[in-house]
Amino acid sequence: MPEHVAEQFEDIGKQAHAARLAMWIFVGSEALFFSGLFALYAAYRCEHPWGFGVGVEDNTVAWGSINTLILVVSSYVLTLAVRALRHDKPRASALLIGVTMLLGMAFAFIKVGEWLHHFGDGLYPGGWGHFYEEPGHGDPGTKMFFTLYYCMTGLHEVHIVVGLLVLGFLLYKVLRRQIGSWAPHPLEVGAIYWHFVDMVWLFLWPLFYLMPGAVGR
Amino acid sequence: MSVPGKPAEVSGVTLFVAWCAILVLGAFSLVMRFAHIGSFTFLTGFGVAVIQTTLVALFFMELVHEKPTIRFAFVTCLSLFALLVTLVTVDVITRSIPPLQDPPGTAQRYRG
Numbered sequence: 426m427p428e429h430v431a432e433q434f435e436d437i438g439k440q441a442h443a444a445r446l447a448m449w450i451f452v453g454s455e456a457l458f459f460s461g462l463f464a465l466y467a468a469y470r471c472e473h474p475w476g477f478g479v480g481v482e483d484n485t486v487a488w489g490s491i492n493t494l495i496l497v498v499s500s501y502v503l504t505l506a507v508r509a510l511r512h513d514k515p516r517a518s519a520l521l522i523g524v525t526m527l528l529g530m531a532f533a534f535i536k537v538g539e540w541l542h543h544f545g546d547g548l549y550p551g552g553w554g555h556f557y558e559e560p561g562h563g564d565p566g567t568k569m570f571f572t573l574y575y576c577m578t579g580l581h582e583v584h585i586v587v588g589l590l591v592l593g594f595l596l597y598k599v600l601r602r603q604i605g606s607w608a609p610h611p612l613e614v615g616a617i618y619w620h621f622v623d624m625v626w627l628f629l630w631p632l633f634y635l636m637p638g639a640v641g642r
Numbered sequence: 643m644s645v646p647g648k649p650a651e652v653s654g655v656t657l658f659v660a661w662c663a664i665l666v667l668g669a670f671s672l673v674m675r676f677a678h679i680g681s682f683t684f685l686t687g688f689g690v691a692v693i694q695t696t697l698v699a700l701f702f703m704e705l706v707h708e709k710p711t712i713r714f715a716f717v718t719c720l721s722l723f724a725l726l727v728t729l730v731t732v733d734v735i736t737r738s739i740p741p742l743q744d745p746p747g748t749a750q751r752y753r754g
Contacts, residue, residue, distance in 0.1 A: 442709060449712050453719030460723045464730035471734045490672055497668065501661040504702050508654065613704075620702045624695040630668075631687030635675040 429608055441610035448614040452621045455584075459625055462577050466632060469569045476566015480574065481637040483548075483562075488539050489634035492532050493626065499528035500623040503592075503616045513606035515599050522596045522612075525619070529589045536582050540575070550575035574633050581629060584622045591615050650707045660701040664694050 434440040470477045506521035547555035552568035595615045598604045604611045667690045674686040700706045705716060 442711075445708070446712050446715065449715045453715055456719050456723050457726070460726045463723075464727045467727055467731040468734040471731060486672070486675060490668075493668055494665075497661070497664055500698065500702055501657070504652075504657050508651070508657075511651065617703050620698050623702075624698050627694045627698070628688075628691045631671060631691050635671055635687045636684050637675070 437608050437610075441608065441613070444610045444614050445617065448617045452617060455621060459577075459580070462573065462580070463628070463632075466573050466577070469566065469573065473564065473566020473569060476564030476568070477570045478637050479562060479564060479567045480570030481633065481635070484574070484634050485539065485542075486634050488535055489630050492535050493630045495528050495532045495535070496623045496626050499525045499532070500620050502528065503619050507609065507612055507616050510599065510604070510609045510612050511606055515602060515605055518612070519596055519599045522592055522599065526589055526592050526596070529585055529592070529619075533582060533585050533589070536578060536585075540578075543571075577629055578633070581622070581625055584625070588619050588622050591618060652701050652704050652707060657701055660697045664697050667694050 430437050430440055434443065502521050503525045506518045506525065509515075509518035509521060543549075544554075548557075548571055550572045552565075552572065556562055557568055592615060595604070595612050598611060671687050671690040674683055674690075677683070679686070699716065705713060
């Protein structure tokens with residue numbers, strides 16, 4: 426199989442290292458992009474502990490937890506796909522990438538279902554909807570909680586969709602034998618991105634589902 | 643197995659153990675959600691998330707076997723992330739100055 430070494434690199438090892446470094450820097454910039462929203466969450470939670478507590482209580486823990494399980498399993502399956510490709514098992518790798526994509530799609534569908542359920546309850550971002558007019562839901566913190574909830578989980582969902590597109594492209598490349606054990610780094614960098622998406626969710630899950638009660642000043 | 647551009651590869655057993663640890667920690671976090679421990683729910687939830695993401699970064703993303711340049715990029719990003727969130731949170735928590743008031747007579751002046 427050809428090694429596809431770009432002319433600016435001496436060997437495939439250096440090319441792979443450059444690709445991974447670039448992905449890590451990209452992931453770093455993505456983390457800083459999310460950090461603004463995490464900082465907003467922390468600040469508003471300190472200002473409105475009661476309203477945020479009400480918001481967490483209203484979210485369905487079961488759906489958030491199932492999504493966490495799905496994403497953690499998908500991350501593990503993708504590590505197995507990378508290993509399979511490195512060990513020259515492209516068919517197994519392709520199968521595992523496919524499973525990862527199915528799990529990612531399940532996550533995305535559950536999340537959309539959750540939003541639709543919230544819309545049905547009259548709960549929209551920006552403090553819109555009759556949910557906030559019901560007794561006990563009028564706190565500005567609750568409005569802020571759900572606005573951040575839609576922003577952060579929506580942004581995360583966009584990353585999931587992008588991840589699925591990337592994985593689909595990599596699956597095609599593996600099936601066409603354009604990447605393989607001689608140069609598995611395209612799949613490695615795709616996996617780094619997917620794991621990052623998993624990492625972000627591992628923080629969103631407790632913030633939006635697992636921390637009821639007045640935590641703040 | 644020699645991996646192009648990498649010193650080594652994380653073993654299958656290590657990956658499996660890390661994955662199990664992430665699941666067990668997640669289950670612990672979920673149990674704590676219903677334990678009625680007040681503000682400690684925040685500590686357990688956030689603490690578990692930090693440990694879980696560390697495991698993901700070290701073993702799934704293979705940072706444990708990466709070269710120093712990539713570790714440096716990761717540590718820099720992590721430090722900036724922590725700095726931003728910490729400064730914003732500390733600012734809000736330690737605020738004791740009441741909101742600024744308009745100087746006396748401002749309302750009259752703008753009323754025309």
